[in-house]
Amino acid sequence: MPTSTHVYLRFFIAMVLSSGAISVFAQKNPNYTESAVGTYQLPSPLITNQHKKVRTSSDWNGHRRNEVLQLFKENMYGQFPGPSADMHFVMQKIDSAAVGGLAISKQVRIYLTAGEKGPYIDLLLYVPANTTHPVPVFAGWNFKGNQSVSTDENILVSQTYLDFLKIKKDTLAPARGDQEKCWPIKTIIEHGYGVATAYYGDLEPDYPDGWQTGIRSTLAKSLQLKSTDWCAMGAWAWGLSRILDYLQTDKAVDAARVMVIGHSRLGKIALWAAANDTRFAAVVSNDSGEGGAALSHRNYGQNLKGMITSFPHWYISTYKDYADDINALPIDQHMLLALAAPRPLYVASATNDRWADPYGEFLGAKNAEPVYALFGKKGLGTDEMPAPDTSVGNTIRYHIRTGDHDILLFDWMQYIKFADELVK
Ligand code: GCU
Numbered sequence: 003m004p005t006s007t008h009v010y011l012r013f014f015i016a017m018v019l020s021s022g023a024i025s026v027f028a029q030k031n032p033n034y035t036e037s038a039v040g041t042y043q044l045p046s047p048l049i050t051n052q053h054k055k056v057r058t059s060s061d062w063n064g065h066r067r068n069e070v071l072q073l074f075k076e077n078m079y080g081q082f083p084g085p086s087a088d089m090h091f092v093m094q095k096i097d098s099a100a101v102g103g104l105a106i107s108k109q110v111r112i113y114l115t116a117g118e119k120g121p122y123i124d125l126l127l128y129v130p131a132n133t134t135h136p137v138p139v140f141a142g143w144n145f146k147g148n149q150s151v152s153t154d155e156n157i158l159v160s161q162t163y164l165d166f167l168k169i170k171k172d173t174l175a176p177a178r179g180d181q182e183k184c185w186p187i188k189t190i191i192e193h194g195y196g197v198a199t200a201y202y203g204d205l206e207p208d209y210p211d212g213w214q215t216g217i218r219s220t221l222a223k224s225l226q227l228k229s230t231d232w233c234a235m236g237a238w239a240w241g242l243s244r245i246l247d248y249l250q251t252d253k254a255v256d257a258a259r260v261m262v263i264g265h266s267r268l269g270k271i272a273l274w275a276a277a278n279d280t281r282f283a284a285v286v287s288n289d290s291g292e293g294g295a296a297l298s299h300r301n302y303g304q305n306l307k308g309m310i311t312s313f314p315h316w317y318i319s320t321y322k323d324y325a326d327d328i329n330a331l332p333i334d335q336h337m338l339l340a341l342a343a344p345r346p347l348y349v350a351s352a353t354n355d356r357w358a359d360p361y362g363e364f365l366g367a368k369n370a371e372p373v374y375a376l377f378g379k380k381g382l383g384t385d386e387m388p389a390p391d392t393s394v395g396n397t398i399r400y401h402i403r404t405g406d407h408d409i410l411l412f413d414w415m416q417y418i419k420f421a422d423e424l425v426k
Pocket residue numbers: 021022023025265266267268289290291292304309312357
């Protein structure tokens with residue numbers, strides 16, 4: 003039997019790893035002074051590798067988009083494979099009176115190989131109960147297992163999350179409902195949307211050696227990739243596409259209107275998923291920071307070096323080459339955001355979240371505008387950071403919420419309005 007000290011020690015280590023608090027130890031003295039950011043030159047999304055100007059949406063779609071995607075693959079994420087051949091879905095539980103009768107919940111196991119040994123993704127889907135037509139859905143990973151998103155006792159406890167904590171069910175409560183404030187399911191349902199979520203660790207546990215037990219090992223053969231051909235971010239983003247594969251088969255879902263969403267590192271993942279998988283109708287990046295919506299050439303808060311030192315598994319090893327020479331990086335995150343074009347894109351920050359560089363996130367969105375303009379789509383409509391708690395923009399939107407690094411009801415209300423106007 004583990005002693006309670008052991009249990010707490012393991013719990014602490016797991017929390018440090020999963021919260022990312024470790025990065026604070028790794029990057030000493032992040033810059034939080036605007037005047038010390040200095041000058042930098044962003045690579046242009048609209049100049050091709052052959053130095054030609056991209057002038058039209060067909061130049062973009064026909065040529066430059068793929069170049070930019072390749073640059074991200076070569077320098078940051080590696081490959082993004084197609085679906086695994088023997089994927090199949092097993093319905094585990096349906097509750098037709100979820101959320102006090104407002105919703106139907108489905109729990110589906112997405113097996114990624116033939117048979118039922120795993121690996122798998124345990125998907126939790128809520129759709130409104132009172133509609134006769136398929137609904138648009140917000141889809142994104144959660145941090146602590148499906149049981150964490152609601153106190154609903156019907157939600158199966160994530161075994162993968164328990165494995166991650168290395169704690170047996172009876173030694174520690176499995177965080178049932180402790181992420182509830184980040185997943186306002188009732189509100190989402192009441193506005194006519196579905197919500198689909200799964201635990202990102204189902205694909206790869208989030209620590210440097212996680213690839214050894216994750217899909218970069220277990221699916222290496224069937225996907226014909228070595229673990230170093232891609233990265234943890236790539237594996238997690240790929241999993242979002244597999245969730246969409248299931249959603250396309252569910253008659254309750256309007257699969258042409260699935261919006262991929264994520265907070266923090268899960269927001270970084272959502273952006274890479276949307277870049278590769280144009281079936282996603284829109285993308286929402288909440289406080290995704292460095293490696294997400296924030297510009298890497300801008301040295302404020304977390305920087306590239308700090309991130310890959312703390313999380314070496316998140317990106318391919320080539321990305322590390324830029325740690326001490328950021329100016330040599332031929333891409334930046336505005337180009338990742340531009341890969342969402344012309345689909346609706348929402349970037350959000352929080353006032354106290356200096357680590358994620360709110361202004362850098364705003365500038366990421368701002369500098370994606372020229373690509374949206376090729377499609378006649380309007381961006382933020384301002385060059386200035388908006389006042390806190392004010393949503394600005396059109397097809398590209400932005401807000402900075404008062405408060406801490408988090409995804410809260412205020413944020414969701416903006417995403418619902420955005421979806422009402424642009425996606426529904
Ligand atoms: C850490 C990490 C960030 C990340 C965050 C999170 O703070 O440094 O890059 O976004 O964890 O995912 O919560």
